[in-house]
Amino acid sequence: MSRPTASADVFQAIADPTRRAILDRLRAGEQPVKQLAEPFEMSLPAISQHLQILCSAGLVSQQKAGRQRLYRLNPVPLQQVSQWVAYYEPFWQQKLDALSAYLEENHESDR
Amino acid sequence: MSRPTASADVFQAIADPTRRAILDRLRAGEQPVKQLAEPFEMSLPAISQHLQILCSAGLVSQQKAGRQRLYRLNPVPLQQVSQWVAYYEPFWQQKLDALSAYLEENHESDR
DNA sequence: TAGATAGTTAAGCAATTGCTTAAATCTCTG
DNA sequence: CAGAGATTTAAGCAATTGCTTAACTATCTA
Structure with a gap:
């Protein structure tokens, strides 16, 4: 029951290197998913999933901007x-x- | 291939709350497994396995002392x-x- | 309005994780 | 030497992870 899922737990969230790299990238500022995903050899859904985990860990927040979704770093956690x-x-x-x-x-x- | 296993990767190693608690406990000094395991509601093998992961992440080192094995914190990683x-x-x-x-x-x- | 663009959701899969119990292994003690 | 103590190894299992492809949803644009 108490096994911490990657969502909502910061330590779990940053355990994955791709997720850390995404955060690193976000230090450059707010970015849409496609741009964020660019350096990774991975499908877009994979990145999207990572972003959701970061989101529910509170490390990232999302904002709609037309047809793109801008992700922004929230370092507080x-x-x-x-x-x-x-x-x-x-x-x-x-x-x-x-x-x-x-x-x-x-x-x-x-x- | 490049998926980081909990062994050898520090971020993975500290992702688990039990493992962090073990490290926290080791701040009090070198300890044998049984004593280390005391506060956890978990079988001894489970703790032993966690210790191995911490060990291969370099966060902990082991030393034989009679029939017990003393574990010691290595915070460097x-x-x-x-x-x-x-x-x-x-x-x-x-x-x-x-x-x-x-x-x-x-x-x-x-x- | 038809497509193209940006992104997410869904379903599925192999690998890994965190645990368990049972069976070693090693060492001390009577 | 026999048993008790401390710990690990082995085998197995359910849950979770990190990914994929295919199908959706929403928004812009010609």
């Missing part, structure tokens, strides 16, 4: 990811500190 | 996630700026 990862920053900092200490030490014993 | 999300920070900052500007404006027209 990514804060959830950012916050989660941020907890780990001190840990990898610690790791890197350990590494540099090790290198330092090695350097000293080189003399 | 999370930098990949951190870096990716960081690109979006200016965007949501912008969003929030717009919001606060809006609120400001509304506040002014309240007078």
Whole structure:
């Protein structure tokens, strides 16, 4: 029951590389589906489906403009990811500190 | 072919909430499987499988200690996630700026 | 109004996921 | 050495995923 579907869950939504690439592309600004789909070797419906998943995760919003549909980036839910990862920053900092200490030490014993 | 399997891909690895919870738990320090599995209503093999996925994503490392196996957090691959999300920070900052500007404006027209 | 354009919906399919239970494996202890 | 403890491996299963093609819907344009 509680298995998170790709819709509505940000972490699931960004798990797919195509979806991340779409978001990356949207940083350039609002775009219609066809233009958005251009670099991908994938059918249009596939892209459309990805967009729907991004949409229901709140990462993207849609607006009709004549016969095209403009998609726009909404980065806000990514804060959830950012916050989660941020907890780990001190840990990898610690790791890197350990590494540099090790290198330092090695350097000293080189003399 | 290029569909990223949960193994080896960090974004896939952290897509699962149980896996994130395991990582969260490992922040408290190295732990054997049984202890790690304690809060989850899930069979031990299930946890073991999650640990393997985390392992092959490089997020966790394993060390034998008698008949138990100690798992230890390795946060370094999370930098990949951190870096990716960081690109979006200016965007949501912008969003929030717009919001606060809006609120400001509304506040002014309240007078 | 007939077509072309932009996009979605629907149906179907193979692969993957997340779990389960049962059977190993390895290691410690009496 | 026999059993208990800790964990993994194996096999199997239902649900989900990521895609495809074919058929629709809506909108613009000649």
